[in-house]
Amino acid sequence: MGLKSENGASEAIKLCVFDLRRGQTEGQELDKILFFYPADLPLSAQLSVIGLSEGLITFTRIFSPEAPCEVIEAEVHSHVFYEAEPDIWMVMVVEKDKESEAIWRIDALRKVLEEVHSLFVMFHGSIRTLVDKEPTGGLVRTHLYYFIMDFLSAFEKRSPLEYCCWDFSIGKKLQLPNFRESLKERGTIQMLTVGREAAIEVQSLVRVLESCAGNTQCYSLTMFQDLLVSSNLSPIDAVRLFTYAVLRLTPLALSSGVSSWSSSRKGNTACNTSAGAVLANSGLVVDQYYNSPDASALGSRSYPVVRPLQHAKWSKGKDGFLVTDIWGADVNNLVCTSPTIWLNQTEEKMYLLAYQHRGLTMMLLIPVSSVNGEQGIAMVKQQILENASLKMFKVEEKLSRGWGGENAYHVSGYRYLLMDGDRYISRASPPGKVTTLTKESLIAFCKLREEVDSEKSRAKWDNSGCEKDLELSIRAKNNAWLIARLTRGKELYMVLEKANETLLYASDAVEKFSERYCNGVFSLD
Template sequence: MLTLARDTAVEVQSLVQVLDSCAGSLRCHSMILFQDLLVSTTLSADDTVDLFTFAVMRLTSKALSSDTSSWSYLRKGPGSSEISSRSNLAPVGSIDSLHSRNGNNMHHVIRPLQNDKWTKGKDGFLITDIWGLETGGSPDSAIPTIWLQQTQERMYLLAYQHKSLTLLLLMPTNAIVNGDLSISAVKQQVIEDASLRILKIEENISRGWGGENAYHIKGYRYLVVDNDTKVSRSSPSGKVTTLAKESLLALNKLREEVDSEKSRAKGQEKDMEICIRAKNNVWVIARVTRGKELYMALEKGSDTLLDTTDAVGRFSNRYCSGAFLMD
């Protein structure tokens, strides 16, 4: 999750409240991303992971401008019985995900990850015709829906984008079906009530954003994993590739040691610290405590184990709120 300055974090929280009120008294959910980084979410951990993954692949500004090829779900020949007959990302009451075209052997499978199927409209909202449906003139019938695991609800997915900031708003489909809510009215409400806040937040985050190396910390190559919130943070990939082969092999061995200790603990939480000195004199360290894991490589061959332990402590205090300090 993106680390924000205090004033920007307050602005984001205010925006979340505005988004929640755009559908009146109905319970909505939202997610905010800056580029491909999570800024805010009101979803459960599992639903956050699912929607965030999809958003990064197809909804962010970077994804919309990407020319990379996507996974293909278009099959030739007889349809497989193992393919689900309906997608979790499909309009309510829409076509089955697998059907025959004109009696030939070409079968169409819904492809929510298909490239070039999402575009940005003039009003800032993202639009799609992933399913190739005839909407009959209804603007609501082609709005994607998703299924939330936590609440067991089907929700409409609205995506709004301003430069590098992407907002996802989820609304219960039954409210639309029952006539309690209009998607076009919600869109208008977002534009009227939230657009200025969105513009300001995007400017503030962009001003303080350090680019792809924003999470680089000089002298450290690290990976932090929070198993409770299912959030991870690491050195930029470009910095990780500067590690020597011996360091990477030592890190791999370190992960194996941690996994082995976890297996022996049989699911019970166990605090641990493991240090290995690689053949090139690099120290690699793992600390596991209270559901959080830290893996680190320090490529100063002259450092002693005490120096290394102190360096990890400084990192924990400054960047992890002291989460990895060991007694």
């Protein structure tokens, strides 16, 4: 259309966080911006993104006060909106390109924003709290900058030869979930299916583990490889911790962290990187801040920033516990400070203890208030080693014997995604199998999911509490069957490329799948 942006790769994605309560007076608009990627975008361009976003939020409130702007679709770009906290907005601008892979499902992109925000809140508390804590905005900007940049690095398109650094501004292209990931659902947990006997053993192990923390109310989350085995966290907290574990803690995450990151970057940058220096290129906002009269005191402290998403900062200690210096270390660098997270459900700060034996990763969350600092943690660790480690070995052995490997949940002939929205659980065909589908099927399927997304949101606005019931089967131009079934909060999606041409055959295939793998939830009769 002749509308292509000229700036190439670095402009393909923009991501910003802004606070509508700030920068109300003219000339102070920059103060709204809490985060902007790419940071080297000229300020005028940054302001124009924020300006358009704010303008449309205001405009859409005229007609839709309860649900302002969610997305702007333009010829070349999609602007995805997410109101993370009241008046705190995250907006992602992506460039579309029908010729290449840049075909997006808006809800999938919004889930990325939701994910980065929910992880941020888990580690740092709400953005609003940080803004209020330090009204000049330096604190929240520093935190957001490191956190989101570390987060985005996961989406970097890497070439094998390239040593990654987290400076995105140098022509790196981020690769966000596109149509090829339509058979996946971000923000859900993938479960390991375990037999009855193994389940009982896991439960008894969890009980032992929790007893190691004494009488305090603690939580645990047990994983095997990248799959959840058991947890007593609330669904929201479980999703957050699970997501983090898959990103940084599981054996797979640990090994990929080491291989793809330059060891030279392994200095202890967590606490002493000068936020000012790093942020300088994000422009005037920060400069302004550092030039302000009272900045010197804070500036010299350089805002100690914890960067939980920093790559390759976790490793497995000799005792089996996972260690990191992300949260700092004592002077001798011998004992690292224990990681802490905030629980959404109890709004309590918890120590995070992670123990790993081969494929098994067990996480124990202990209230900070009930433990006597690092000493107390060391004691709990000791308890675990004494009382639980043997049991863990056994459980790991049992689980790995019963596990079918990465294609364990492949169902021959099917490419599927199964979701339980109430429990934030999903299961899908292994990625390796999904890649066998043609691009046409995947694009058409992505469209179908968009359609279902809008049906779902419509149902949400129309009648709160009543779940959408829908059965949808499309035979696409390339003869693939695209199927969606929604019932009682559960969703089943399928792409069948080698199916027979009749609708009855396709329905039959769904029926069989439902009977066999979903306890007949999606069966009609």
